[in-house]
Amino acid sequence: MKITILILSVLILSIGACGCGAKPAPLTEFPSFSKIHESSARYDEPAQTDRLVVADATIEIQSLEPDTVHSRVLDMAFAYGGYVLNADNDATSIRIPAVGFKDAIRQIEKLGEVTNEKITGQDVTDSFKDLQVRLNNAEKTRQRYLELLEMAKSINEVLTLEKELERLNREIELYKGKIERLAHLVEYCTITVKTTREIKPGPVSQAFYAVFSGIKWMFVRN
Structure with missing residues (x-):
């Protein structure tokens, strides 16, 4: 009976900690893709003012x-330490480290005539911090359940606690996966390059254009 009451108390405290009044866990530096699974103590460090932004760019280029x-864009993905998302005859999408985002765009703009360009950024700082809070709370709750498990005196109490621990383990892995995914999207920007073939006028077209220009010049002169 005591174990059941303690379990209910832990659940109430956990729900309260995840409420609207909970302060976001501070973030001192952007966690890289390889550091996500470090100790949860990492999420208790002093806060920073940097914002976490998922950046994307779509560039349309006309070229002969x-x-x-597209071949140059593919080479660029590996040159910047990134990778290819998609490649076909009309469009190529790559992901590269955010530190090279602006420079890569400048290089791509030199590959032909830019007919359209769109750069967007989504601020995910609050979402990231919210996931950190939820992960911290879930890990602390799991620790409380582990302590209660050592105090269990009946099979029913053990089974109840193990069921809750199993649920919490799934929840923790889910939060870690979301944090890792979000961190990767911030660390690696997406660039999509779309192309259209520039039509070069042939001899007949050039002759027609010359005649048309001459006639137009005569009318303007008169």
């Missing part, structure tokens, strides 16, 4: 050699 443009 679209295949060459």
Whole structure:
């Protein structure tokens, strides 16, 4: 009976900690893709003012050699330490480290005539901190249940606690996965390059244009 009351108390405290009044866990530095699974003590460090932004760019280019443009973009992905998301005849999407985002865009703009360019950024700082809070609370709750498990005096109490621990373990892994995914999206920016083939006028077209320009010049002169 005592164990049951303690379990209910832990649940109430956990729910209260996840409420709207809970303060976001501070963040001192952006966690890299490889550091997500470090100790939860990491999430209790002093806060920083930097914002976490998921950046994306879509660039449309007109070129006489679209295949060459896509080939250059693919090479650029590996040169910047990134990877290829998608590649076909009309569009290529790559992900590169955020530190090279602006420079990569400048390089891509030199590959042809830019007909359209769109750069967007989504601020995910609050979402990231919220996930940190939830992860911290879940880990602390799991620790309380482990302590209660040592105090269990009946099979029913053990089974009840183990069921709750199993649920918490799934919840913790879910939060860690979301944090890792979000961290990766911030650390690696997405660039999509779309191409259209520039049509170079042939001899007949050039002759027609010359005649048209001459006639137009005569009318303007008169």
